[in-house]
Amino acid sequence: MxxxxxxxxxxxxxxxxxxxxxxxxxxxxxxxxxxxxxxxxxxxxxxxxxxxxxxxxxxxxxxxxxxxxxxxxxxxxxxxxxxxxxxxxxxxxxxxxxxxxxxxxxxxxxxxxxxxxxxxxxxxxxxxxxxxxxxxxxxxxxxxxxxxxxxxxxxxxxxxxxxxxxxxxxxxKLPAIVHKTILTANIGESFLAEEIADIEDGLPAHIKLAYLPKLGQIRLRLSGTGSDEAALKAEIEVYAQQIVTRVKQYVVVEDDIALEKAILDIMDKRKLSLSTAESCTGGYIAQMITQHPGCSSVFAGGAVTYSNQLKMSVLGVLPETLNIFGAVSEETVKEMALGAIANFKTDYAISVSGIAGPDGGTESKPVGTVWIAVASKRGVATRLFKFGNRRAQNIERSAVAALSMLLNELKQDVA
Amino acid sequence: MxxxxxxxxxxxxxxxxxxxxxxxxxxxxxxxxxxxxxxxxxxxxxxxxxxxxxxxxxxxxxxxxxxxxxxxxxxxxxxxxxxxxxxxxxxxxxxxxxxxxxxxxxxxxxxxxxxxxxxxxxxxxxxxxxxxxxxxxxxxxxxxxxxxxxxxxxxxxxxxxxxxxxxxxxxxKLPAIVHKTILTANIGESFLAEEIADIEDGLPAHIKLAYLPKLGQIRLRLSGTGSDEAALKAEIEVYAQQIVTRVKQYVVVEDDIALEKAILDIMDKRKLSLSTAESCTGGYIAQMITQHPGCSSVFAGGAVTYSNQLKMSVLGVLPETLNIFGAVSEETVKEMALGAIANFKTDYAISVSGIAGPDGGTESKPVGTVWIAVASKRGVATRLFKFGNRRAQNIERSAVAALSMLLNELKQDVA
The missing domain is CATH 3.40.980.10 (MoaB/Mog-like domain)
Structure with a gap:
């Protein structure tokens, strides 16, 4: 049709x-x-x-x-x-x-x-x-x-x-069509395809698998057509569970929702609270989260500390840290995330500091250099990212990377 | 062609x-x-x-x-x-x-x-x-x-x-084509058209005027074609100045740039600093500002105070204010903006608190009710907006309204 x-x-x-x-x-x-x-x-x-x-x-x-x-x-x-x-x-x-x-x-x-x-x-x-x-x-x-x-x-x-x-x-009188989406993060498309190649090859002709990649996330969508909707749904679920079992550590949620919405749902269920401490993303992460109705049960708020002054006064980053390591450093994002937890009184906090560009890059820290931290009662996880030259993309990719890291921490917190 | x-x-x-x-x-x-x-x-x-x-x-x-x-x-x-x-x-x-x-x-x-x-x-x-x-x-x-x-x-x-x-x-071998854009805010399209109807009617056949509306802003674009580019440019400028003189109080900038970028340019020139205190916009305004390279010369940062707790601890909003008037009130946005000025040490601060929806509305404060304040050394300007039912649009319209109010204050500050 x-x-x-x-x-x-x-x-x-x-x-x-x-x-x-x-x-x-x-x-x-x-x-x-x-x-x-x-x-x-x-x-x-x-x-x-x-x-x-x-x-x-x-x-x-x-x-x-x-x-x-x-x-x-x-x-x-x-x-x-x-x-x-x-x-x-x-x-x-x-x-x-x-x-x-x-x-x-x-x-x-x-x-x-x-x-x-x-x-x-x-x-x-x-x-x-x-x-x-x-x-x-x-x-x-x-x-x-x-x-x-x-x-x-x-x-x-x-x-x-x-x-x-x-x-x-x-x-x-369209035939029944059933979809099942699995949202994955922290894994590349070709790597993911290799991991589940045999499952994909084993799919019957009436069930197809689509890879829908978007900024560090990949949606796997199983779609089947048939006459008996309930039977089809059960059949697709079998293949979905094969995939989920195979790539468990990358699965965010078995649903077609946004990454940050999946995180909000997980945290809401576990009664956890979240705050943000953003430098180069400039409010982009907070805005992603707050576009979802009901986010206030998890998200307390956060700071956009664009200036060093605010990093110190609002988040308690030490002047020495900024002087010695610079605003874009592991030490600074660590203190930003811990400051957010302390000052905003949340269970989790994510912090980002980087050089979005187009200016501000140096030889040791070129445009696209971004440090991200996630703090919780378990401690602080940090990671360095090297993105590209374009400001808008650096901001978006930093936001998705920060959310993926938060998700990882949430997973480990349960285990 | x-x-x-x-x-x-x-x-x-x-x-x-x-x-x-x-x-x-x-x-x-x-x-x-x-x-x-x-x-x-x-x-x-x-x-x-x-x-x-x-x-x-x-x-x-x-x-x-x-x-x-x-x-x-x-x-x-x-x-x-x-x-x-x-x-x-x-x-x-x-x-x-x-x-x-x-x-x-x-x-x-x-x-x-x-x-x-x-x-x-x-x-x-x-x-x-x-x-x-x-x-x-x-x-x-x-x-x-x-x-x-x-x-x-x-x-x-x-x-x-x-x-x-x-x-x-x-x-x-295309003929020369010259454009001149005038960005206006705080005025509706039909009202604007009425104000400059005679100027538009008086345009020669080779110069056209287009209205390009977008979320509370209207771009007026004069476009002309001809063989002599310099003469054409001068001719268009005459009509542009007629328009600018007529609707002076609504003109943001005589250029095709974003509203927030125009504000950043004005503030940078006057060495003024800005911070934000956002509740229902959830970082959207900060993110609009920080998408522009070089914004750090003006924008210090801000707070996303989604919870009442953060409104108090980060911005110094008084518990009584929240208790008596509620988070969505003139009193609260006033204290938020003044708190931002005091704590973030900037010349200007904008604050927003509203009910973005779809839930949270009451009879006296339905979804779409938004209070906005702009604080500066001249005091605090506040305004109540009644937007619609849709969350994403309420957030966007609140952001543009806040920026327009800031622009108004900046204009009065010079006068």
């Missing part, structure tokens, strides 16, 4: 926004067993949209279209699709009521252009957009499915999750 | 990575006066790539292709393009030397598959890829320009900036 995604709107073509919708949609479609053949971004131009529809209809069974549904006259997706399918328009009462309700709630005057949002091609099924005024439209024509959705990410995501994906599964 | 972008590779189509390349390329092309007609993401499949090339060649003058240039056998862009143009292969000595040098430097054994990276279609011009082993290839065929680049973002960006964009300008 093949799908295509067409995104409509000049914002992408002038580079004003990055199209994050397509990747998200592609991932969700893949998870229910629909392959994406092509993603096309086209302009708000009737001929161009029509050409894109024609080509996509030739190549795919499902065509998902986002954008171009606003009330202004440059948004022409709806009119173009009606013309493409040779349909007239009808005013949809439920949509009109919904739009009216939104305008009333925000106490805004409603004009004809807003009412027009309720006009839809007469051959489509309207799907209510809970989060906006532009309705979602579902067309079944010539044996293919076309869905027009708003381009605003959270409106589209809600519609996809609640309406479109379930409806696609029902309408297309 | 029209361009198309074709990205090749399954990673985008399975949703493993977000295609950030296309938006970046589109923006750069627009800046030199080349419009992007379509962006297509296609799979590593010869027929599919060929079809995409054919269609793009019909619609556009310049076709930029990224991805599919790795050494493994699923990367088939090079072979497919050679076949598309009916070309044979030659081994490019300079590329071979470059690849050999890279393998020698990293002390890695080189096998035939690596040497093959130096094989290129015999009708193309090879452009050296300084940052990787896959060469960039430039084809001029049937009056059109085709460029094949690696998909790794920093390799592509370097090639575009150093080689492709200058070469396109030379080859196509």
């Amino acid at each position: 093949l799908a295509e995604i067409i995104t409509i709107g000049d914002e992408i073509l002038i580079g004003q926004i990055v199209d994050t919708n397509s990747a998200w949609m592609a991932k969700e479609l893949n998870l229910i067993g629909i392959k994406v053949k092509q993603v096309s971004s086209v302009s708000d131009d009737a001929d161009h949209i029509t050409e894109a529809l024609q080509l996509a209809e030739k190549r795919a069974d499902i065509i998902l279209i986002t954008g171009g549904l606003g009330p202004t006259k440059d948004d022409i997706t709806k009119v173009t699709m009606a013309k493409y399918f040779n349909m007239g328009f009808r005013r949809d009462q439920e949509t009109l009521d919904h739009v009216t309700e939104i305008f009333t709630r925000f106490n805004k005057p409603m004009i004809e252009v807003n009412r027009k949002q309720a006009d839809v091609p007469d051959g489509c099924t309207v799907i209510k957009n809970q989060n906006g005024t532009a309705p979602c439209m579902w067309f079944e024509m010539r044996g293919k499915i076309f869905v027009s959705m708003p381009g605003v990410p959270f409106e589209m995501m809600y519609l996809m999750e609640e309406e479109i994906l379930p409806r696609l599964k029902r309408t297309l | 029209l361009a198309e972008i074709i990205t090749i590779g399954d990673e985008i189509l399975i949703g493993q990575i977000v295609d950030t390349n296309s938006a970046w390329m589109a923006k750069e092309l627009n800046l030199i006066g080349i419009k992007v007609k379509q962006v297509s993401s296609v799979s590593d499949d010869a027929d599919h790539i060929t079809e995409a090339l054919q269609l793009a060649e019909k619609r556009a003058d310049i076709i930029l292709i990224t991805g599919g240039l790795g050494p493994t056998k699923d990367d088939i862009t090079k072979v497919t393009m050679a076949k598309y143009f009916n070309m044979g292969f030659r081994r490019d000595q300079e590329t071979l030397d470059h690849v050999t040098e890279i393998f020698t430097r990293f002390n890695k054994p080189m096998i035939e598959v690596n040497r093959k990276q130096a094989d290129v279609p015999d009708g193309c011009t090879v452009i050296k890829n300084q940052n990787g082993t896959a060469p960039c290839m430039w084809f001029e065929m049937r009056g059109k320009i085709f460029v094949s680049m690696p998909g790794v973002p920093f390799e592509m960006m370097y090639l575009m900036e150093e080689e492709i964009l200058p070469r396109l300008k030379r080859t196509l």
